Amino acid sequence: MIVSSGISGLDVVLRGGYPSHRTTIVSGGPGSGKTVLASQFVVEGAVNGAEAGLMILFEESAEAIQANYPGAWPVAGSASGTVHFVDGRLPDDSMEAGTFDLGGLIAIAASFVERYDIKRIAIDGIDALFAISSDIHLRRREFVRLLDWLAQSGVTAVLTIKTDVGGGGLPEHFDLAEYAADGVIALRSTMIGELLRRTLRVVKMRGVGFVSGGHPYIISDSGIRVLHSPARTRWAVQPLDARLSTGVERLDDMLLGGYRISTTTLVSGSPGSAKTTLGAAFLDAGVRRGERCLYVGFDEPAEQMIADAHSVGIDLDAAVKTGLLCAESFAAGAVIGEEHYLAIARLIENHQPARVVIDPASALDKAGGRDIGDTIRERLLVLFKSHEITALVTAISDGRASDLDIARTRLATLADTWIHVGFNNHDGERNRTLAVLKSRGTGHSNQIRELLLSSEGIDLADVYTSPGDVLSGTARVQREQQLAAQRALEEERFSGDLATLDRERENLSRALQEAQRSLAQLATDRADLVKRDKSSGLARARDTGEIRSLRRGDSKP
């Protein structure tokens, strides 16, 4: 049997939750969220399982924890009826005079279990109780006694123990705890630059499986949220022709209709190369079709993006007003990457968008470094896929680095489509170019296009290559004019040639008719001639006979 921890991400890590009728120890430094975790466990039972719970508090009062962690106590009123509190804080008038045991604690807890049919117990900060004794043997003995009592009482328990700030090992007198308890979860905090990063690790969990390794978590206003590896790594693959318009007609043509549904497109480029503009066009195409869209900007207010989009004839104001477009922005370097991930995940849960733009996703590197940035981007891409979201994420390549720099990032590997927008310098001009470097499932053009931005909108134009060069801007226009002149010349030459040929053909056919007529005449003449010859032959024969008879010759001719 397994009981939910009240924290969905932790339940995934624990493959369902804590083992029931067992005790799980949670260790962590100050501020690591032990009390929140313990609270969520008890509240979950009270609210969703209709199970009475007991919290024994050694560090804060019941009023304080409900006030300090409102996220863990969303229904303070309704939960308070079935969650009981025991204030275990030792009054500060206490003095130690000899050895003691936990008889009072166990007697009190036992009476609650019996009276209120308690199913879940959270004991928060048990280490504070032991602090009054310097006797290590006493601490060990009494701790094991408590665990024994919990084991035979039939409750499911979570017991938190404070460690040093980073969340290292348990205090000396709890060294047995990790062996004696059924489960141990360690909470760790590390500083990455100036950012705090929290990770949770299941050290052991008897009788149940769990996902090993460190799992990042945050303490949000709705309690602890754990970033587990995605539970679902399989998703429905959309047919190849399921496309969403990019918002740029000729780009749609290049990509056989647009970006594939449920895929992520990376748009990389140096600053000012119109990455955000392509994002705005993509969102605009979405809201025009009535699709819900989400824009997440880093380090620049979302309002700026919306205002700037007007310069290329894109008006997103109405979509923001109607709520179709949700536009948010965050300071990338203010919190650790996991916080950004969970903030975006929550926006997606709340807004249910069909299209998402993250601009620039490369800014996540500021939230704890490249490795964390890569991990968060990877998680986001999986998140998009599992929600069947079509996404566009942008990445800034710095001035020096080429697109090869981005090619090495995991983002370029993971993205389904990769578009690079760059600049082409030629004849003292700097023109925007666009190339589709990769597009899974799409036979795309290899050619670089010129990206044209105007108040009319965004368009693409063919560019011309001369050996070792790509022509754009004025050079392209010049080349276009050159080609037009050439074409005119050729056309002229062609029509001239055509006329000549036509004339010749006419001459020839006329000659042909002439010849045919001559031929016919010839035939007639010949026939006449033959006729004439026959009659004259007879006459000649007769004449010959006459002549012969005149000459008295032979009678034979």
Add this chain to the structure above:
Amino acid sequence: MAAESGVVLVLFIANDSPRSVIACTNIETELAARPPGMFALEIVNVSDDPDRALAARVLVTPTLLAPAYARRLVGDLRERVQLAYFLLGLSTPVEHRA
């Protein structure tokens, strides 16, 4: 002096655990050495009366309370000097290790 006017002491114990038994012996021995009626001792078994333990926030046993002094002494009272100071309503020269 009547017993009612003595300083009230409450000793919380847990059944007949060794430390509870030792604590009872220690306090009784100590009180026996003082004028009768100076203290009024009550012994509470937390297993029989957990509500009383809860109300007094007694989570460890044995615990000796002196409500009049607003002090409590935790442990089996084997440290006689501590106990002696406690009964006088004084702080121990040895600070407890918090």
